[in-house]
Amino acid sequence: MTWFEKLAIVVFMVLFMECFAWAAHRYVMHGWGWGWHKSHHEDHDGWFEKNDLYAIVFAIVPIVLFVVGLWWEPLWWAALGITVYGGIYAFVHDMLVHQRGGFRWVPKQGYFKRLLQAHRLHHAVEGKDGTVSHGFLFARKPSVLKAQLRANADPQRRAVRPDKAGNLVSADAKK
Numbered sequence: 001m002t003w004f005e006k007l008a009i010v011v012f013m014v015l016f017m018e019c020f021a022w023a024a025h026r027y028v029m030h031g032w033g034w035g036w037h038k039s040h041h042e043d044h045d046g047w048f049e050k051n052d053l054y055a056i057v058f059a060i061v062p063i064v065l066f067v068v069g070l071w072w073e074p075l076w077w078a079a080l081g082i083t084v085y086g087g088i089y090a091f092v093h094d095m096l097v098h099q100r101g102g103f104r105w106v107p108k109q110g111y112f113k114r115l116l117q118a119h120r121l122h123h124a125v126e127g128k129d130g131t132v133s134h135g136f137l138f139a140r141k142p143s144v145l146k147a148q149l150r151a152n153a154d155p156q157r158r159a160v161r162p163d164k165a166g167n168l169v170s171a172d173a174k175k
Protein backbone atom coordinates (compact mmCIF):
# COMPACT_ATOMS: atom_id res chain seq x y z
CA MET A 1 0.00 0.00 0.00
CA THR A 2 1.15 3.54 -0.70
CA TRP A 3 1.35 6.08 2.11
CA PHE A 4 -1.50 7.98 0.44
CA GLU A 5 -3.80 4.94 0.64
CA LYS A 6 -2.91 4.44 4.30
CA LEU A 7 -3.56 8.09 5.11
CA ALA A 8 -6.86 8.05 3.18
CA ILE A 9 -8.07 5.04 5.19
CA VAL A 10 -7.14 6.71 8.50
CA VAL A 11 -8.84 10.01 7.58
CA PHE A 12 -11.91 8.21 6.25
CA MET A 13 -12.22 6.16 9.44
CA VAL A 14 -11.93 9.25 11.66
CA LEU A 15 -14.79 10.89 9.73
CA PHE A 16 -16.78 7.66 9.68
CA MET A 17 -16.36 7.29 13.44
CA GLU A 18 -17.75 10.78 14.04
CA CYS A 19 -20.91 9.72 12.15
CA PHE A 20 -20.98 6.43 14.02
CA ALA A 21 -20.46 8.13 17.39
CA TRP A 22 -23.22 10.62 16.64
CA ALA A 23 -25.69 7.87 15.73
CA ALA A 24 -24.71 5.69 18.69
CA HIS A 25 -25.00 8.62 21.11
CA ARG A 26 -28.30 9.83 19.63
CA TYR A 27 -30.08 6.51 19.18
CA VAL A 28 -28.40 3.96 21.43
CA MET A 29 -27.02 5.84 24.41
CA HIS A 30 -30.06 8.12 24.57
CA GLY A 31 -32.29 5.18 23.61
CA TRP A 32 -32.18 1.58 24.80
CA GLY A 33 -28.62 2.04 26.05
CA TRP A 34 -29.54 4.84 28.46
CA GLY A 35 -28.93 2.55 31.44
CA TRP A 36 -25.16 2.96 31.02
CA HIS A 37 -25.12 6.50 29.63
CA LYS A 38 -27.34 7.91 32.42
CA SER A 39 -24.34 7.94 34.76
CA HIS A 40 -22.66 10.46 32.44
CA HIS A 41 -25.58 12.88 32.77
CA GLU A 42 -25.65 12.77 36.57
CA ASP A 43 -23.38 14.13 39.27
CA HIS A 44 -21.29 11.44 40.85
CA ASP A 45 -18.34 10.87 43.14
CA GLY A 46 -15.45 8.74 42.09
CA TRP A 47 -13.55 8.67 38.88
CA PHE A 48 -15.39 6.06 36.85
CA GLU A 49 -18.90 6.13 35.46
CA LYS A 50 -20.94 3.25 34.18
CA ASN A 51 -20.84 5.10 30.86
CA ASP A 52 -17.14 4.18 30.57
CA LEU A 53 -18.28 0.65 29.75
CA TYR A 54 -19.12 2.00 26.28
CA ALA A 55 -15.47 2.91 25.73
CA ILE A 56 -14.46 -0.64 26.68
CA VAL A 57 -17.06 -2.26 24.42
CA PHE A 58 -16.19 0.04 21.48
CA ALA A 59 -12.47 -0.67 21.98
CA ILE A 60 -13.00 -4.35 21.19
CA VAL A 61 -13.62 -3.54 17.52
CA PRO A 62 -10.24 -1.90 16.71
CA ILE A 63 -8.41 -4.54 18.79
CA VAL A 64 -9.94 -7.29 16.64
CA LEU A 65 -9.20 -5.28 13.48
CA PHE A 66 -5.55 -4.79 14.49
CA VAL A 67 -5.19 -8.55 14.82
CA VAL A 68 -7.02 -9.43 11.59
CA GLY A 69 -5.12 -6.56 9.95
CA LEU A 70 -1.89 -8.52 10.37
CA TRP A 71 -3.17 -10.64 7.49
CA TRP A 72 -4.92 -7.92 5.50
CA GLU A 73 -3.21 -4.56 5.80
CA PRO A 74 -6.10 -2.15 5.04
CA LEU A 75 -7.88 -3.38 8.16
CA TRP A 76 -4.83 -2.54 10.27
CA TRP A 77 -4.97 1.07 9.02
CA ALA A 78 -8.73 1.18 9.57
CA ALA A 79 -8.10 0.09 13.17
CA LEU A 80 -5.53 2.87 13.50
CA GLY A 81 -8.12 5.40 12.24
CA ILE A 82 -10.61 4.23 14.87
CA THR A 83 -7.90 4.49 17.52
CA VAL A 84 -6.99 8.01 16.40
CA TYR A 85 -10.65 8.97 16.72
CA GLY A 86 -10.76 7.40 20.17
CA GLY A 87 -7.77 9.51 21.16
CA ILE A 88 -9.31 12.73 19.82
CA TYR A 89 -12.58 11.85 21.54
CA ALA A 90 -10.86 11.20 24.87
CA PHE A 91 -9.07 14.53 24.58
CA VAL A 92 -12.06 16.66 23.51
CA HIS A 93 -14.81 14.99 25.48
CA ASP A 94 -13.20 13.64 28.62
CA MET A 95 -10.33 16.06 29.15
CA LEU A 96 -11.37 19.34 27.55
CA VAL A 97 -15.11 19.33 28.29
CA HIS A 98 -15.31 17.24 31.46
CA GLN A 99 -11.82 18.09 32.75
CA ARG A 100 -10.98 14.54 33.65
CA GLY A 101 -7.49 13.84 34.82
CA GLY A 102 -7.14 17.38 36.15
CA PHE A 103 -6.96 18.92 32.68
CA ARG A 104 -7.84 22.61 32.90
CA TRP A 105 -7.93 24.54 29.68
CA VAL A 106 -10.87 26.72 28.75
CA PRO A 107 -10.48 27.82 25.13
CA LYS A 108 -11.55 31.42 24.70
CA GLN A 109 -12.16 31.34 20.97
CA GLY A 110 -12.24 29.24 17.85
CA TYR A 111 -13.04 25.63 17.13
CA PHE A 112 -12.34 24.21 20.58
CA LYS A 113 -14.49 26.84 22.28
CA ARG A 114 -17.33 25.85 19.97
CA LEU A 115 -16.88 22.14 20.78
CA LEU A 116 -16.84 22.93 24.49
CA GLN A 117 -20.01 25.03 24.32
CA ALA A 118 -21.82 22.52 22.13
CA HIS A 119 -21.17 19.63 24.47
CA ARG A 120 -22.04 21.69 27.54
CA LEU A 121 -25.38 22.35 25.84
CA HIS A 122 -25.74 18.59 25.38
CA HIS A 123 -25.50 18.35 29.15
CA ALA A 124 -27.95 21.24 29.68
CA VAL A 125 -30.79 18.69 29.72
CA GLU A 126 -30.68 16.28 32.64
CA GLY A 127 -32.66 13.38 31.28
CA LYS A 128 -32.62 11.07 28.30
CA ASP A 129 -34.91 13.07 26.03
CA GLY A 130 -34.78 16.54 24.55
CA THR A 131 -30.97 16.70 24.36
CA VAL A 132 -29.11 18.41 21.52
CA SER A 133 -25.65 18.07 19.94
CA HIS A 134 -24.87 14.35 19.95
CA GLY A 135 -21.75 14.62 17.80
CA PHE A 136 -18.28 15.59 19.01
CA LEU A 137 -16.04 16.90 16.25
CA PHE A 138 -18.76 18.58 14.22
CA ALA A 139 -20.63 20.98 16.41
CA ARG A 140 -23.32 23.41 15.43
CA LYS A 141 -23.33 27.03 16.53
CA PRO A 142 -24.33 27.51 20.18
CA SER A 143 -27.17 29.83 19.09
CA VAL A 144 -28.67 27.09 16.89
CA LEU A 145 -28.37 24.52 19.69
CA LYS A 146 -29.98 26.88 22.19
CA ALA A 147 -32.93 27.38 19.84
CA GLN A 148 -33.25 23.58 19.51
CA LEU A 149 -33.17 23.23 23.29
CA ARG A 150 -35.95 25.78 23.66
CA ALA A 151 -38.05 23.99 21.05
CA ASN A 152 -37.45 20.62 22.75
CA ALA A 153 -38.39 22.03 26.14
CA ASP A 154 -41.64 23.46 24.84
CA PRO A 155 -44.13 20.57 24.75
CA GLN A 156 -46.63 22.64 22.79
CA ARG A 157 -44.26 23.19 19.90
CA ARG A 158 -43.13 19.60 20.06
CA ALA A 159 -46.61 18.16 19.97
CA VAL A 160 -47.72 20.32 17.07
CA ARG A 161 -46.53 19.10 13.71
CA PRO A 162 -47.71 20.00 10.24
CA ASP A 163 -49.75 17.22 8.64
CA LYS A 164 -49.57 16.25 4.95
CA ALA A 165 -51.83 19.13 3.95
CA GLY A 166 -49.61 21.55 5.86
CA ASN A 167 -52.12 22.19 8.65
CA LEU A 168 -50.76 22.23 12.15
CA VAL A 169 -52.18 19.38 14.17
CA SER A 170 -51.55 18.43 17.74
CA ALA A 171 -50.00 15.01 18.26
CA ASP A 172 -52.61 14.35 20.94
CA ALA A 173 -55.49 15.09 18.58
CA LYS A 174 -54.55 12.15 16.35
CA LYS A 175 -54.78 9.55 19.11
Ligand SMILES: [Zn+2]
Binds near residue numbers: 131
Ligand atom coordinates in the same frame (compact mmCIF):
# COMPACT_ATOMS: atom_id res chain seq x y z
ZN1 LIG B 1 -25.51 12.10 26.24
Ligand SMILES: [Zn+2]
Binds near residue numbers: 040097098123
Ligand atom coordinates in the same frame (compact mmCIF):
# COMPACT_ATOMS: atom_id res chain seq x y z
ZN1 LIG C 1 -20.29 14.53 28.14
